[in-house]
Amino acid sequence: MNHRLMVSDPAIRKQLQLAGLRFMASRAEWLQCEARIIFRQLQHDKITSAQVDARLEELGALDLVYPELMRDA
Template identity: 75%
Template sequence: MNHRLMVSDPAIRKQLQLAGLRFMYSRSMWLASEARVIGIKLKNNKLSSSEVDQKLEELGALDLVYPELMGAE
């Protein structure tokens, strides 16, 4: 399989993968923190449902909450 973005040097490829995984992990921790804050504010009536929908849309997570909208136009 020859992918045009494939790195042929195994050591460089491994370093790129590790860097990508560290980035993915840090983003997931950030997203978990954002979700927690939004959830607490919604539970304590500090945010309305429409405000939460707006925040979810900004985070690109609206489809996760409303999967029936995925791919809908």
């Protein structure tokens, strides 16, 4: 079974890929900014570890921080 997106026009496929990559890069920048904020808050005891976990869950990033715990999820 073929799971790839099927776009027959190479120019359209390239435009879709460029748009997707732009979105991915902007999402990565946003996530990096959020991580820095949380890092500083935790480092300076402005939030608890439980609050960090809750925020990571909201961001959908628990699997990035705790990959060994998320394998069976």
